[in-house]
Amino acid sequence: MTTQTMIEVKNLVKRFGSKYAVDDLSFSVGKSEIVGFLGPNGAGKSTTMNMITGYLSSTSGTVEICGVDILDDPMGAKRMIGYLPEQPPLYPDMTIREYLNFVYDLKGCTLNRKKHLEEICQVVKIFDDYKRGRLIKNLSKGYKQRVGIAEALVGNPQIIILDEPTIGLDPKEIIEIRSLIRALGENHTVILSTHILSEVQAVCSRILIINSGKLVADEKIENAVNLLGTNRRLDARICGVQRDVLRVLRSVPEITYADLIGEREGDSYLYSIESSAGVDIRKSLFNTLAENNMPLIGLSEQNTSLEDIFISLVDKKYSAKESKAARPRYEIKTDTPEYQTKEDED
Amino acid sequence: MLAIFKREMKSYFTSPIGYVFIAMFLAVNAFLFSNMTYVGRMTTDVGGYFNFIIFVFIVIAPMLTMKLFSEERRTRTEQLLLTSPVSLFGMVFGKFLAAFTMFGGTFIAGNIVNFAILYGYSTPNTAVILSNSLGVLLIGAAFIAIGVFVSALTENQMVAAVGTMAIVLFMLFIQIVNSYIDSYAVRVVLSWISVFSRFANFGYGIIDLAALLYYLSICFVFLFLTVRLYEKRRWS
Numbered sequence: 001m002t003t004q005t006m007i008e009v010k011n012l013v014k015r016f017g018s019k020y021a022v023d024d025l026s027f028s029v030g031k032s033e034i035v036g037f038l039g040p041n042g043a044g045k046s047t048t049m050n051m052i053t054g055y056l057s058s059t060s061g062t063v064e065i066c067g068v069d070i071l072d073d074p075m076g077a078k079r080m081i082g083y084l085p086e087q088p089p090l091y092p093d094m095t096i097r098e099y100l101n102f103v104y105d106l107k108g109c110t111l112n113r114k115k116h117l118e119e120i121c122q123v124v125k126i127f128d129d130y131k132r133g134r135l136i137k138n139l140s141k142g143y144k145q146r147v148g149i150a151e152a153l154v155g156n157p158q159i160i161i162l163d164e165p166t167i168g169l170d171p172k173e174i175i176e177i178r179s180l181i182r183a184l185g186e187n188h189t190v191i192l193s194t195h196i197l198s199e200v201q202a203v204c205s206r207i208l209i210i211n212s213g214k215l216v217a218d219e220k221i222e223n224a225v226n227l228l229g230t231n232r233r234l235d236a237r238i239c240g241v242q243r244d245v246l247r248v249l250r251s252v253p254e255i256t257y258a259d260l261i262g263e264r265e266g267d268s269y270l271y272s273i274e275s276s277a278g279v280d281i282r283k284s285l286f287n288t289l290a291e292n293n294m295p296l297i298g299l300s301e302q303n304t305s306l307e308d309i310f311i312s313l314v315d316k317k318y319s320a321k322e323s324k325a326a327r328p329r330y331e332i333k334t335d336t337p338e339y340q341t342k343e344d345e346d
Numbered sequence: 347m348l349a350i351f352k353r354e355m356k357s358y359f360t361s362p363i364g365y366v367f368i369a370m371f372l373a374v375n376a377f378l379f380s381n382m383t384y385v386g387r388m389t390t391d392v393g394g395y396f397n398f399i400i401f402v403f404i405v406i407a408p409m410l411t412m413k414l415f416s417e418e419r420r421t422r423t424e425q426l427l428l429t430s431p432v433s434l435f436g437m438v439f440g441k442f443l444a445a446f447t448m449f450g451g452t453f454i455a456g457n458i459v460n461f462a463i464l465y466g467y468s469t470p471n472t473a474v475i476l477s478n479s480l481g482v483l484l485i486g487a488a489f490i491a492i493g494v495f496v497s498a499l500t501e502n503q504m505v506a507a508v509g510t511m512a513i514v515l516f517m518l519f520i521q522i523v524n525s526y527i528d529s530y531a532v533r534v535v536l537s538w539i540s541v542f543s544r545f546a547n548f549g550y551g552i553i554d555l556a557a558l559l560y561y562l563s564i565c566f567v568f569l570f571l572t573v574r575l576y577e578k579r580r581w582s
Contacts, residue, residue: 053429083429106350
């Protein structure tokens with residue numbers, strides 16, 4: 001094993017009764033990676049994180065943190081991890097200062113206490129509340145989440161594990177927390193779980209998709225689109241008579257599908273064009289249209305979103321019998337609030 | 347462990363429970379003491395007082411221990427403790443120690459005043475006072491350990507409190523029930539469990555090693571069971 005491997009998960013299995021929550025999961029995470037841990041609700045994300053952090057034990061398989069097995073030397077391994085569980089573990093009757101001091105003691109930190117805690121509070125932007133001595137129970141959901149993240153950062157652990165860190169936050173806070181996570185990724189290894197796909201696109205350098213306790217994909221984010229075996233889609237605005245344009249488009253061999261989407265603008269219409277995977281038809285499309293005197297006045301690539309990848313992967317892995325029962329899970333797509341996709345565009 | 351101890355001590359005083367406990371315990375303790383000795387009976391014999399003070403555990407053991415683990419489980423804060431570099435025993439012992447310090451500290455502080463007054467009147471038997479105090483502290487430790495265990499069994503503070511109360515009641519009144527039982531074998535077993543029968547020797551100013559071990563064993567066994575409970579939860 002190289003020294004760069006921070007987390008090594010091998011054949012991890014967790015069984016609750018006869019139900020496999022995590023089923024033979026293996027992956028490793030290197031230094032300074034931000035890994036997005038993705039999956040529908042109930043896929044086993046939190047269970048896996050709980051096993052990595054030593055809250056639960058695995059039924060079989062091993063978890064190694066920087067080469068230290070979490071079950072052999074739990075104290076040593078836990079010292080290297082900062083963990084924000086799904087529900088931030090906050091004591092409502094403590095002030096932020098008391099709470100962070102408690103965490104500091106609990107983790108047995110040796111850093112300069114005052115300086116370290118103040119730094120953390122500045123990073124997660126709770127410094128004012130820290131100074132004012134506000135009680136945790138009086139904080140808003142977003143601020144509680146920040147205090148939770150601050151808790152994970154205490155002791156400057158090399159590995160930070162965040163379980164759904166942006167859940168329940170307002171759009172502005174989500175953007176702030178995401179940029180915070182990106183910044184953390186520069187000198188920490190970060191794993192974050194989410195079922196909000198645009199979040200992974202926005203922050204992560206690598207994506208692990210898990211479904212029914214099994215790993216279904218493990219890709220660098222820029223390669224993630226390749227996971228999708230389906231076609232590339234273009235939206236083209238072309239001047240000319242609809243029927244003629246469609247005839248020309250469909251005569252191009254690389255184009256597998258072409259149809260009118262509508263939206264007349266002057267004498268042009270919008271068409272949707274698909275080509276087989278891995279083929280760039282833009283040049284030949286332009287040339288063919290030019291030959292036929294049909295000006296191409298607009299062309300935009302329809303990026304396959306992570307949603308598409310996700311659904312196709314999760315869908316593929318279900319057996320015919322299971323997929324019927326599991327179908328409601330895909331409502332995840334509609335779950336994603338509008339603003340999250342907006343943020344990604346800028 | 348120290349961090350958990352400190353937090354628990356603080357949390358007793360961020361809610362009224364710590365103040366209520368101290369006020370109530372000091373008042374009851376002083377009342378019992380004065381009534382059994384210099385006010386009520388004009389005596390320096392403290393045996394009566396020590397026999398009665400044990401019954402306050404019915405209230406104070408649940409009061410001090412009910413929220414120790416149940417609350418952590420309900421608010422999911424135990425996830426922080428269990429993923430921090432703290433051993434399970436450290437976590438359990440830290441909490442136990444906090445509850446015990448609350449009881450022991452109040453008990454000792456209150457009795458320093460009580461006995462100072464008693465010594466002001468005459469010269470009581472110091473050995474009896476010390477051995478009795480040790481006995482009460484040991485019984486307290488045992489009952490608090492039981493409370494810690496019961497608290498770890500449930501998410502509900504009230505359930506924990508009632509459960510602890512029931513066990514403490516049972517262990518205290520077993521002696522009284524015992525005298526109505528005909529079967530010798532059952533009597534022997536029950537008096538073995540009984541906390542009171544072991545206390546007798548302390549009353550004479552003797553530090554009974556067997557009793558000392560008995561109380562410490564109860565304490566240890568229930569703390570150990572709490573640790574095992576958490577381990578079991580982790581594996582299931």
